[in-house]
Amino acid sequence: MTRKKRISFVIEKLAQRGGGAERVLIDVANALVRRGYEVEIITHEYRGKAPAYPLEPGLIVNNLRPHQRSKFKKSIQPIRKALNTAHSFPGLARLSWLNRHGSFWRRLGRHLEANRPDVAIAFMPPAIKALAYAEVSYNLLKIASTHNAPSQDYENALRWDPSRIDQQRRLSCLSKIDKVCVLLPEYASYYSFDPEKIIVLPNAVTPADRIVPTSARRKVISVSGRLEHVKRHDLAILAWKAVQDKFPNWSLEIFGEGSLRKELELLVAKNNVGRVRFMGHRADAVERVGTSSVLLHPASYEGFPLSVCEALAAGTPVVGFEDCSGLNHLVTNNINGLLSGTNDRVHDLATCLHKIISDSSLRDRLSAACPSSVEIYSPDTVIRQWEDIINLSK
Structure with missing residues (x-):
């Protein structure tokens, strides 16, 4: 019997978050567990709380970020907070971006290398960036799952990280991803790379138990x-x-x-x-x-x-x-x-x-x-x- 592939879903924040993308991720992960796949969800957040939606028995959530900071990290926290807001200063933009995002992809790379799933699927830009830059030494299929109109994810300065370098890398990092899933056919035309890389994958809609007249x-x-x-x-x-x-x-x-x-x-x-x-x-x-x-x-x-x-x-x-x-x-x-x-x-x-x-x-x-x-x-x-x-x- 052919072994079913091991799957790692990646999302930056999941604890008590009731948004649509979070719900879709858990619904899909639960369904795949029921179909016999070995599935984990990887997060990177300080909040040590459960997801807002129920998990199927056997579905594992691994938070890569320590809940408690070391004394050293606590001591430099004011400096790091200042760096997070320094993205508009010449010469500091790249350092600010690395300070804000670097730990996610480094920890993710180490986790994937240690656990060696067959497929990693990242939900939304912060996790997609982390998966794109995560370094592994084996043949890992990397998939990006997008959950908004592309213009909002890549051009709206009010979403995600407002720094110019982040806006650029959200899109450019997709060159390091094997497949990019979009919700609707009209979103596919936004991307300039090989159309074969784009997969239209809508959200699932559960039929209602009853229709009220x-x-x-x-x-x-x-x-x-x-x-x-x-x-x-x-x-x-x-x-x-x-x-x-x-x-x-x-x-x-x-x-x-x-x-x-x-x-x-x-x-x-x-x-x-x-x-x-x-x-x-x-x-x-x-x-x-x-x-x-x-x-x-x-x-x-x-x-x-x-x-x-x-x-x-x-x-x-x-x-x-x-x-x-x-x-x-x-x-x-x-x-x-x-x-x-x-x-x-x-x-x-x-x-x-x-x-x-x-x-x-x-x-x-x-x-x-x-x-x-x-x-x-x-x-x-x-x-x-x-x-x-x-x-x-x-």
Whole structure:
């Protein structure tokens, strides 16, 4: 019997992180363990806490970073912190970058050399860089798994490390990677290297246990995503304010946590926005979104938004912006949701909300088309694609 390959997933931070990429990694790793593969997840973080999502028995998490710093490292910590912010000073940029990132790839190289997995799969730019630069002496298949629109990962100075050298190396380091997985076909054209190196690999979408008919759905507009600027919850709140008086039996539920919670709560209070509930992290969030009437997703950009996929699988129509990457691949205007214009984002979003709330026959039609629109992303199909990649020869 042929031995199944040993797999190491690599991600910088996983402890108690509830993001989409973290969830996808654990879902894939769990599925591969169930299929008989020997799987580990490698992290590099100070927080010694468990992942936010459950792990299949036998799935190992190895954190390469010591939880406790030595006395020497504690003594030089102020210097290292200063170096982390010195990337804009001439002559210090490279030293600053090495100080911030070098330990990850050096530790990763030593770990891989000692354990010798057949395949290493890195999720998101910090881990992809580490895997690219990690030195091993054997034939290791290195795979990069990207989870955003490429322009956001490589050009957005507000994401990841803001230093110019890091922005350059996030992209250039892919020359040291064997295969690069992207979420959608349109993302492949961003890269200038050999197209054979690119693999389109979407996220898996689990079918809903039940589809609630429109007449039985809660009169709720759901919003789901971490409370950070990119998700633009402020636009959802202001669009709801514009229509709230016309629909007194309806309300807005916002799922997720983040650094902007207090700011968003203040926005609600200052603008006298009624019937808004901040739900936080909830174990039943997917179920509640699946029984609401609409998912409002006003994000600026996405890679392959899981909350949108889960809503569609449950028959919940989606309202979002026509220029939101990822979302505009999954949602077709007037088929399984409504795509808003962008001339006046609050006004245009409010117009779509008014249209979908006031027309139950429209919601019926959109809802009926939602589940079939994500059938091609079934878990079995996507995991088979992962297995095909894992079993490639270098």
